[in-house]
Amino acid sequence: MRYWLMKSEPSDVSVDDLAAMPGQTVAWYGVRNYQARNFMRDQMRVGDQVFFYHSSCKEPGIVGIARVATPAYPDATQFDPANKYHDPKATPETPRWFNVDVQLVRKTRLVSIRELRSYPELASLRILQKGSRLSITPVDPAEWKFILGIL
DNA sequence: GCCAACGTTGGC
DNA sequence: GCCAACGTTGGC
Numbered sequence: 561m562r563y564w565l566m567k568s569e570p571s572d573v574s575v576d577d578l579a580a581m582p583g584q585t586v587a588w589y590g591v592r593n594y595q596a597r598n599f600m601r602d603q604m605r606v607g608d609q610v611f612f613y614h615s616s617c618k619e620p621g622i623v624g625i626a627r628v629a630t631p632a633y634p635d636a637t638q639f640d641p642a643n644k645y646h647d648p649k650a651t652p653e654t655p656r657w658f659n660v661d662v663q664l665v666r667k668t669r670l671v672s673i674r675e676l677r678s679y680p681e682l683a684s685l686r687i688l689q690k691g692s693r694l695s696i697t698p699v700d701p702a703e704w705k706f707i708l709g710i711l
Numbered sequence: 712g713c714c715a716a717c718g719t720t721g722g723c
Numbered sequence: 724g725c726c727a728a729c730g731t732t733g734g735c
Contacts, residue, residue, distance in 0.1 A: 567733090593718080616733050673734075691716040693732045 562608045563699040564599070565687060566626070566662065567615040575612055575624040575667055584664040585629050589637045590645045591659060596696040601632040601658040603698075610662060611699065611707065613687070614670075621672035622707065629663040668711045681706045 566588065568574070578586055591597055605628065612624035634655035637645035650656040676682055686697035699707075 569733095595718095620734065693717060695732085 562603065562605065563610075563701060563704040564604070564608060564628075565611040565613055565622070565685075565697050565699050567613045567687075567695040569616045570614045571617065574614065575664070578612065578624070578626070578662075578664045579667065581664075583629075585661050587636070588659040588662050589635050591635070591695060592645065592647070592657060593695065596694055597658055599696045599698070600660050604628045604632060604660050606631060609665075609704065611704075612662075612664070615695075619670055619672060621670050621674075621676065622668060623670055624667045625665040626662045627665055628660050630661040632658040632660050635659045671707065671710065676707075679706070679710075 570577075572590075573586055578584060588600065591600065608628040610626040610628065611622045612626045614620055614623050634652070635645070635657040637643040638647040638650040638655065638657045639652060640646055641648075645657075647656055673687070676685060677688055682688065682703055685699070685703050686692055686694065
């Protein structure tokens with residue numbers, strides 16, 4: 561079992577949006593970064609635990625706990641010319657982008673990035689590193705436990 | 712809106 | 724295969 565942190569812009573899919581979805585589950589479409597894709601495609605397993613993180617918004621931070629609900633499969637938006645995530649180089653025979661489905665486990669209080677930065681125990685958390693931009697990052701078991709403890 | 716950091720693109 | 728130019732991310 562692995563642990564992850566996944567960023568979502570709340571103007572796109574917020575934790576409340578996720579809570580309102582059928583089965584409280586959403587396809588994690590739109591990832592167009594190879595490293596993040598590889599995490600989903602190669603390393604995620606059903607049941608992996610996820611911190612749901614709001615980014616590019618007024619109060620960035622962790623807002624929920626989720627789980628990986630499906631193995632990775634081709635991201636449908638890459639094939640749709642009308643979609644902003646359309647990739648003209650992708651075909652159903654040779655898909656380039658993959659996504660898992662993510663299911664909400666529970667909302668949490670907002671743990672802001674500012675608060676996360678305040679804990680020496682989280683000094684190595686990937687998203688706190690200088691220049692970190694990856695939308696999907698692994699979380700160490702010790703980091704996961706620590707954050708659970710402050711929720 | 713700024714801008715540092717990083718990823719991607721494409722000419723050579 | 725190098726690397727400058729460009730685009731994107733995302734906190735502030």
